[in-house]
Amino acid sequence: xxxxxxxxxxxxxxxxxxxxxxxxxxxxxxxxxxxxxxxxxxxxxxxxxxxxxxxxxxxxxxxxxxxxxxxxxxxxxxxxxxxxxxxxxxxxxxxxxxxxxxxxxxxxxxxxxxxxxxxxxxxxxxxxxxxxxxxxxxxxxxxxxxxxxxxxxxxxxxxxxxxxxxxxxxxxxxxxxxxxxxxxxxxxxxxxxxxxxxxxxxxxxxxxxxxxxxxxxxxxxxxxxxxxxxxxxxxxxxxxxxxxxxxxxxxxxxxxxxxxxxxxxxxxxxxxxxxxxxxxxxxxxxxxxxxxxxxxxxxxxxxxxxxxxxxxxxxxxxxxxxxxxxxxxxxxxxxxxxxxxxxxxxxxxxxxxxxxxxxxxx
Ligand SMILES: Cc1cc2nc3c(=O)[nH]c(=O)nc-3n(C[C@H](O)[C@H](O)[C@H](O)COP(=O)(O)O)c2cc1C
Numbered sequence: 001x002x003x004x005x006x007x008x009x010x011x012x013x014x015x016x017x018x019x020x021x022x023x024x025x026x027x028x029x030x031x032x033x034x035x036x037x038x039x040x041x042x043x044x045x046x047x048x049x050x051x052x053x054x055x056x057x058x059x060x061x062x063x064x065x066x067x068x069x070x071x072x073x074x075x076x077x078x079x080x081x082x083x084x085x086x087x088x089x090x091x092x093x094x095x096x097x098x099x100x101x102x103x104x105x106x107x108x109x110x111x112x113x114x115x116x117x118x119x120x121x122x123x124x125x126x127x128x129x130x131x132x133x134x135x136x137x138x139x140x141x142x143x144x145x146x147x148x149x150x151x152x153x154x155x156x157x158x159x160x161x162x163x164x165x166x167x168x169x170x171x172x173x174x175x176x177x178x179x180x181x182x183x184x185x186x187x188x189x190x191x192x193x194x195x196x197x198x199x200x201x202x203x204x205x206x207x208x209x210x211x212x213x214x215x216x217x218x219x220x221x222x223x224x225x226x227x228x229x230x231x232x233x234x235x236x237x238x239x240x241x242x243x244x245x246x247x248x249x250x251x252x253x254x255x256x257x258x259x260x261x262x263x264x265x266x267x268x269x270x271x272x273x274x275x276x277x278x279x280x281x282x283x284x285x286x287x288x289x290x291x292x293x294x295x296x297x298x299x300x301x302x303x304x305x306x307x308x309x310x311x312x313x314x315x316x317x318x319x320x321x322x323x324x325x326x327x328x329x330x331x332x333x334x335x336x337x338x339x340x341x342x343x344x345x346x347x348x349x350x351x352x353x354x355x356x357x358x359x360x361x362x
């Protein structure tokens with residue numbers, strides 16, 4: 001047990017993480033018909049071996065048409081369970097890390113090329129029909145989505161329920177609902193992508209109706225001792241979109257509904273260019289939601305160093321710090337941070353214990 005903020009354990013329901021570093025979800029575009037494989041075992045397993053407290057999978061879609069691309073991971077058919085369980089078993093048997101699955105549906109941002117092919121919409125002969133709260137395309141060259149009916153919503157809620165039961169069979173420790181970045185749930189929340197005039201559009205309470213229904217469906221099918229998080233875009237960076245004041249209100253609604261922690265990101269709800277921002281540009285949003293709505297938060301965006309994580313935690317700006325690109329750069333970031341902070345008893349995997357005696361030179 002450490003008195004260094006980054007290495008202080010943190011508990012949500014029955015899950016305790018050993019430190020405050022989270023591997024942020026990152027699409028790998030390497031699954032086949034949604035089935036994850038050796039790549040995902042190594043990708044997620046190595047960050048767990050690297051000492052990260054909580055590893056979150058990439059966005060994992062609950063229906064095939066909810067995938068961004070043909071390479072996206074899924075939890076929409078029984079075959080997906082064993083493939084994911086291999087990843088989870090590796091993490092649990094070779095590290096102290098906990099592992100969460102990010103359940104998602106890409107909504108109007110589905111049916112695209114994988115990132116390294118450019119990420120644009122698939123050509124007509126390969127595209128599939130996409131759905132969204134309103135028939136507004138994401139970008140000038142995107143397909144126009146079909147406006148979802150209440151039957152579509154009911155079908156997707158069933159898919160989230162089934163995905164949740166399978167996630168439990170695969171023995172994940174936590175579910176994160178992807179409610180950010182303009183994907184389906186996020187597109188219900190933002191007034192820029194939801195212009196419905198029924199019970200699911202208009203004021204924030206209505207725009208939150210479908211996201212909260214998804215959460216309740218998940219909660220009802222997920223063991224009590226396991227926590228649920230939601231990632232949100234706390235700020236759209238576009239006039240007329242979600243503002244941080246709205247995000248605080250969303251935080252209150254999520255708390256009241258029973259969400260355990262909010263993962264606070266921003267943007268990507270429209271294809272407008274987001275201003276270039278340096279430093280911990282999203283941490284003020286996480287701080288406001290945490291302290292004004294009274295719900296634990298994770299911050300993300302440019303988290304890059306152990307002292308910085310210590311400060312964020314000690315100053316009560318977030319409870320956990322997610323790192324995406326930094327975890328690609330250094331899967332062993334947590335071990336390196338422990339050394340930088342003089343944490344002596346921070347354990348490398350037993351097979352790698354000798355690494356603790358390595359003395360880097362310039
Ligand atoms: C390759 C890559 C894939 C990503 N995929 C996802 C994803 O599946 N789900 C998600 O919520 N965010 C995704 N993100 C966003 C990251 O989780 C994170 O919020 C963002 O990169 C900012 O954190 P950073 O500054 O530490 O990279 C992705 C980012 C990268 C670089």
